[in-house]
Amino acid sequence: MKPILENLVEMTGHRDHLRLEVSVLSTLQKLPTVKEVRALEVFQVDGALHVRPRTWVEQGQLVSTQAHVAQSDARRQPLKDFPALQQCIANRAATALHSPQKGVYTLWLPVWMHEDVHTCLEITQSRPFSAHKLDVIKSVFHVYQNYQSLLDYSERDALTGLLNRKTFDEQFSRQVSMPSAGATELTSPGDASLAAEEPLQQWLAVVDIDHFKQVNDRFGHLYGDEVLILIANILRSSFRGQDRIFRFGGEEFVVLLRSTTLSTAHKIFNRFRLAVKEYHFPQVGQVTVSVGFASTSRGAPVEILGQADQALYHAKEHGRDQVLFYDELVEQGHLHTKVAHDDVELF
Template sequence: MSNVILKSIIEMTGQRDADSLECSLVATLAEMVPIHEACLYRRLPQSDAKMVEETICLSVSKNDVGETQYFWHDPGTLVPIDSNLEKALSVKKPVLYQVSSGIRLLIPMSCEGEIIGVLSLESTQGLSEYKTLIEGVVKIYENYSIILNESERDKLTGLLNRRTFDNKLSRLLKIQRVTKEEDVSSERKKGKPQRRYLGPDSFAWLVILDVDHFKRVNDTFGHVYGDEVLLTLSQKMTSTFRSSDLLFRFGGEEFVIVLEPIPFEMAQKTVDRFRKLIAEHLFSQIDQITISLGFSKITENDYPQTVLENADKALYYAKEHGRNCAHNYELLIEKGELVEEKEAGSIDLF
């Protein structure tokens, strides 16, 4: 057992992003503890306080010849917070109770003192003899989460950094794809956990924003003041956008926002409302700072780099047409203001 534990610890601490670490935690416990299901629930923004998101779920079973089988469920399910989940989240202590398939153990998960979710373990037998092992693995996960969280964050602003972009966006697209395939009404009839309903006209949106004339700010007032502008901008982003939206600093004065699926009109209003918020904010010494923004639709079949390039073209258009404005890539294509380029590798045969 000691070799298995050591191997599992090495596997967990070898992960380089939070999502992979979550998978490793669940897989580790499934290997060392007699459970038939392990799930990880993440807290949602305050507006969705009656639900948690099932980010990881692993089922364990035996086949006809006694071999162990593992099945990973699709992420993104929204689970209602029942009395037991509520107790685990509020009391911040493990909760053990009976279920139809045996027992269920709920363990609150924290990062830097804040409860971020709950680990759920189901078993047909008691888990008391594994208590120390489970608590130890969870503590290793929590400690390493702090390290990973710091490595994924921009040092100045605390926003996600460029290195995390591909993984974060890929996960969001996977959830979007799974969610769109789900018939919400039938799920409700069956009493199953609900997923976010996106609607046929709802998409995720990638927004690139850039501070107008930022070099002039640095040259005139110095880099310390320039950093203060970037910090203020990031704080405005954090307080304005939803907790479920992804906020990145890509470097310098360039920031990226990934809006969770909403209709185009709502995305356009959201982007322009933030532009106005910054333009109306009075910065010390310089008074006004403006930003230019470009945004593009994200579909589940898009490559992250392609979406980035599309949004960047819309941003460049905004910079070339007055600054302090926001433009959508697809709308610019539709109006003939931009020409859509063919994907690399496409060949015209005739």
Template sequence: MRDSRTSELVESIVQISRQKNGDDLRLSLLKTVMEALDANTTRFLRHVRARGGQSWLEDFQALRSASSLNGYELKLFSSATVSLSEPMQHCVETGLPLQSAGADGSPLFIHPVADGGIVHELIVVEVSRHNDNDFRLTKAIVQLYQNYLDLVRATERDTLTGLLNRRSLETSVSRLMYSAARHSSRRGPEGQRLADAGERYWLAVIDIDHFKRVNDSFGHLFGDEVLLLVARVMQQCFRADDLLFRYGGEEFIVILQAHSAAEAHAALERYRQQVSSYRFPQLERVTVSIGFVELKSEVLMSEAVGHADQALYHAKAHGRDQVCDYAQLVQQHAAPTALLNSAVDLF
């Protein structure tokens, strides 16, 4: 029996090492902990910063279930806001794992996961009884997860700017759309659809105006510095929960949450103004053009990027240094697709 348990644990750990993105890695860890410890529940709590301030969300949860084939069931992307207990808060502040007890007295193992020295995830495991060996085993599994998560993060980041890269775009958006679909389909006790939680997402394509001239005039090393500074302004201007990507060359993508097109436009306009007013070394001024579109579950990612690109081309062809909404252009019959084949010097 012991040999069988050890074999199952080793196989679960091997599965952790096979994962290529953060969400798959988290799910693999959940399964490993549930199977290795016979835990009652395992929860992933994630720190986010939004308009109302900072909060913690419950992303993933595994619950012991006798009716499930493998003995537990998974709940994904619940995004339920949670309040940290005093032991959890202590874990965040110290970065050290600890044993504690839940509100009902049930034993808990609490493990922090850090990024750049800052705790941004908590893994909370409820077990049947306190056991130092199980605690040490959980600690080792979480450390293994942390090591592989660091490797996954490295593959998802642009080496120059530190922003997310093009490879991670589709996975990130798929997760957002899944979460948004879950919230939009929630219903009350009488079966009525609940009020819209406001989870609407927008994709913006940002392009540095006349960037080729910068490279031609000052060289590619200076061009890289401009890219770094533009990315830094992005990180300062947008919220920590917005997703920032370097899409390629001088092109960036932002995924942001907003209740309306006007709100999304205002956020992007603030960024445009901050870039325009930023003092870049040796350059009088750098500007950006932006096109954006609402993300919808029924629209393919490539199509959404294409629509935002068309709005960007419209901005380029009509003076640059502005923000254009694809839906608004369509309403105005601006026919942005025609610009893709135009001879205008857009870059």
């Protein structure tokens, strides 16, 4: 019992979801008769649920891969290949047991967050799980899941449920340093030839609701909050799971769009803009947004954010309800940069 308690203390000392995942698997791996532990990521591809190992044991060490490669991971499998786990998730059950052959007994523990399951812990051992063993595993798992929920709560905006500014500051450097190769591109068949000619990049967009102060002044903060919540919902439906959406506060949002071309980034951001424009907001009616975006391929995080912000303010000062790209504004002479000592400085 003492080693388990020591591992629980170490586990709850983490402030990062992936490190916490590695820590709980390390705790479970040390239990007697356990042969293998993994964390499976659960995600959708073309409307069907798939799973793929995100954290596993390799040469005696726990290793992880990042979430953004899920859809292109060659090890992904349809969830239907795991009938017991599929039924468990469909029934919102707490656990699933499966024994494909003698000497191999697998326990699955789905991690439920916000009515969805995105992760499942998998524990395999050489003998059937005793009632006592299941109680120990479930107790460790409940501590892990509760702590995951606390971390998630601290990372999210209370009103919209989107990631908050604090989380953006912590994640941005890590997000932009991830490789782009191999990720799934948001293109239609007609875009294939164009996409092949353009490099995949990552993009940061700043989104601002046009004339939001007038909404609050005219209809009150209750309807203003409803507009923010509905905009957040449109943002969620407009981007992929591997993209990241943040609320910066007030009426401003930030989107990190992963691994796509410039032409497709334009289409994606404009598709979101049109979705907002065409939506009928209760009592308020029509609402529009302005978007400024920049590539994350060069410059420090604060500089990239500043570039997207400049593009946003140019959009708001020149008609609103539009999407503008920072580099194009510079090329057209609308914005300027100053080069000094091989660094780009904004002014």
